[in-house]
Amino acid sequence: VVATIQNNPAMEMGIHQVAKDYIKPGMEVDDSIFNLMEMVIRAYDPCLSCATHTMDSQMRLAEVNIVDSEGNLIKRF
Numbered sequence: 001v002v003a004t005i006q007n008n009p010a011m012e013m014g015i016h017q018v019a020k021d022y023i024k025p026g027m028e029v030d031d032s033i034f035n036l037m038e039m040v041i042r043a044y045d046p047c048l049s050c051a052t053h054t055m056d057s058q059m060r061l062a063e064v065n066i067v068d069s070e071g072n073l074i075k076r077f
Helices: 004-022 031-044 046-051
Strands: 065-067 073-076
């Protein structure tokens, strides 16, 4: 089993490419975009997708934030 940290740069680049290719200005981000990002993550670390559905120290479910190139929040899952 490969450590997540070893594949993290590739996962980040893959998610960035999905965002660049599929998220356009003014576009509503829906679950189909999120699913593409999940596919990238599972390709490198199939266990990470399930692990991120755990709770944090304050008993909140983990969340994913999609931001634009300037860091503005577009959507929170």
